[in-house]
Amino acid sequence: MQYYLDFINTKEVQKSTIFPSLKCDEDEAKILQYMAKALLNSEVEIMVLSLVENLFGLKGEETLAYLPKIKNLLELGWVSQSNFSRPTNTLLLELLNENIYLTHSFLRLLEDGTLEVALPKANPYQDHLEYLKDQFLKIDLLQQINHLKLSYKLDSPSLSRIQYRLNTLEQQIKYRLKLTQTPFEIVSLIKDAELDSKEQTLFFALLKEEYSGGEGNLREMNALIELISEDEYDKIKNRSLLDEKSNLIEKNLVDYDEILNPFGGIARTFFINEEILQKIIYPNKKKKKSKNTLTNLIKEQETFEILEPKKDLKDIVLAPSTREVLESLLKQMDPKVISQLKAWGVKERKSGIESKIIFYGSAGTGKTLTALALAKSLKKQILNFDCSKILSMYVGESEKNVRKIFDSYREITQKSKSEPILLLDEADQFLSARSTGGGGADKMHNQMQNIFLEQIEKFDGILIATTNLLETLDSAFSRRFNYKIEFKRPTQEQRAKLWELHLPKNASYSMDKKELVKKLSSYDLSGGQISLVVKNTAYKVATRDNPTFSLEDFSKEIIKERDGSFDGEKSMGFVV
Known part of the structure; x- marks a missing residue:
């Protein structure tokens, strides 16, 4: 207790051993000395007004001059308020009748x-758990620093102490890794992925969350970005480290879920890819020869x-009414909405997200591409x-083979333990009105449709069928689909966006590009046709x-293209 006794017994407080570490003036040090002496009389909390009156012999208005000194001690982290308010949010007059006490620091x-x-003596890491322990401690320190930044001055001793400890720990991790002869799986993984220091911090923060059972808040975008950001500008810049094209996402180290928040926006929560997590947790586990992944099956x-899926829904040119229906559809597929429907008894508890949807409209209007974007939004x-291909493939065996489509889908989903969307592209043959003729081909077609109706009725999941001809849709099918969404041909304004998208970026033009787009958009073409025209023109030029x-x-x-004098390859819609 030599430093404590030295501090309370030194008459000129500025000559005490710890005074240089306090970073405060003489009067502020006297306040701390007064409170330190009071501990011996069991006075842990002291009212600010009483403290100033007794220590400095002041009364009334004279005491107000010392309130900034009390606030500075709060911001330095030497004293704290009984009401746990943040020093930066506290008004001076609020301090007057506030109780304060000496902090742990x-x-x-x-x-x-x-x-x-x-810190302990630096030795080689014995295993990956020792290494992770240091990395998780680093994340804890970063969280403490972020918390203290909200309450204390940037040069406060409390903040400086943790920053010093963080810097020392980072040096120790580097030194211990050099001493370690055999690299761990996780170290090799980080090296192969070429993660920079910020990306490593994000990765270890998420890994810490996995090891702690997800009890913290480090899966959220804002919490993760705060760990690696110095200020608001830094936060904006660092968000790119977690977008779709970031190193962590593209190399499949990290993935995310998207959830609609109460305000209508989409919130992302991040997690370590399961395969990567298993490599880290069980580094010595022998790899299985084959996995029943969806791709392998x-x-x-x-x-x-x-x-x-590659494009987001926001990147596709759609009529406002179509976009509104699709956004409504996404909201209804939110896990929270599904849970609410199950609680109400509207939906069976064992069933997952399910919906049967028809996308209809002329060719090239973006039906297939929108189905892909919808899949991307739903992960x-x-x-x-x-x-x-159905007729050419299954002549003579329509009944058996239509069932095979759905049986194969169920088998694949069960083996892969996933729930992909089933897309029936160009489903006109299935969906058109049943024939009243008595020929063999008509009977086969009707029989095929009956089986298709039966399978749709039993289907559990998300099914999207695309067709160009809604007017021929059999009424029996219409009743079995939750949504029938129209894809209209693009307006002139939308066509202008499509031309701007598809025109070669670094090419030479004989006229102003904006004027060219204006003239080209006057032609009534679909997005698929615009894409094809640009491609064929480019080959010639x-x-x-x-x-x-x-x-x-x-x-x-x-x-x-409009005269149909050549056949083009199929285009899957259009994007912005």
């Missing part, structure tokens, strides 16, 4: 004479293909079946000695 300084914490069959993959695009070049291809 100051009592430690009195006891040890320093706030520096001696699809390779073993010929019924479906996997379509990987799901898509199993695609091209219905245009690229063969010239002076490859410059003109209005005439595009006009020729537009006429060919």
Whole structure:
């Protein structure tokens, strides 16, 4: 207790051993000395007004001059308020009748004479758990620093002490890794992914959350960004470290869920990819030869293909009414909404997210692309079946093989333990009105549709069927689909956006590009047609000695497309 006794017994407080560490003036040090002496009389909390009156012999208005000194001690972290208010939010007059007490940091300084914490001697890491222990301590310190920044001055001893400890710990981690002969799986993983210091901090924060059972708040975007940001500008800049094209997401180290918040926006919660997590937790576990992943299972069959979502719903050009319906649909698929429906008894408790949807509209209006974007918003993959092949594939065995589509889907989802969206593309053959003719082909078609109706009735999950011809839709199918969403041909304003998107970015044009877009958008084309016209025009212009695009070049291809004088490849809608 030598530092405590020295501090309370030194008549000129500025000559006490710990005074240089206090970073305050002489009067403020006297206040701390007074409160330290009071501990011997069991006075832990002292009212500010009484303290100033007794210590400095002041009364009335004269006491007000000392309130800034009390507030500075609060901001330095040497004293704290009984009501636990943040010093930065406290008004001076509020302090007058407030009780204050000495903080743990100051009592430690009195006891040890320093706030520096001696870290253990640096030795090689014995295993990955020792390494993770240090990394998780680093995350704890970063969280403490963020908390103290809200309450104390940036140069306060409490904040400086933790910052010093953090810097020392970071140096110790580097040194211990150098001493460690055999690298751990997690160290190799970070090196292979080329994560920078901020990305590593985000990764270890999420890993800490996994080890603690998700009891903290470090899965949320804002909490993660605060760990690596110095100020508000830094927070905005660092958000790119967790977007779709970030290193952590693209290399499948981290993934996220999107949840609609009460204000209508989308909130993201992040987590470590399951495969990566298993590698870290069980570094010595032998890898299995094969996994029943959705990708592996699809390779073993010929019924479906996997379509990987790449575009967000916000990136697709849609009529306002169509977008409104789709956004409403997404909200209804929110897990919180599903839980509420189950609680009301409207939905069975064992069932998951389910919906049967028809996208209808002319070719090239974005039906398939929107299905992909919807899957991306729901964090799901898509199993695609091209219905245009159904007749050629299944003549003579329609009943058996239509069932096979849905049986195969159920088998794949059970084995992969996933729930991909089933996309029936160009489903006109299934959905059109049943024939009244008595021929063999008509009977086969009707039989096929009856089986299809039966399978849709039993289907549990999300099914999207696309068609160009809603007017021929059989009424029996109409009743079995929750949503029938129309995809209209783009307006002139939307066509202008599409031309701007598809026109080559670094090309030469014979006229002003904005004027060119204005003229081209006057042609009534779908998004798919615009994409195809640009592609065919580009191939021709690229063969010239002076490859410059003109209005005439595009006009020729537009006429060919509208007259149907050439067949183009299928286009899956359009994006902005």
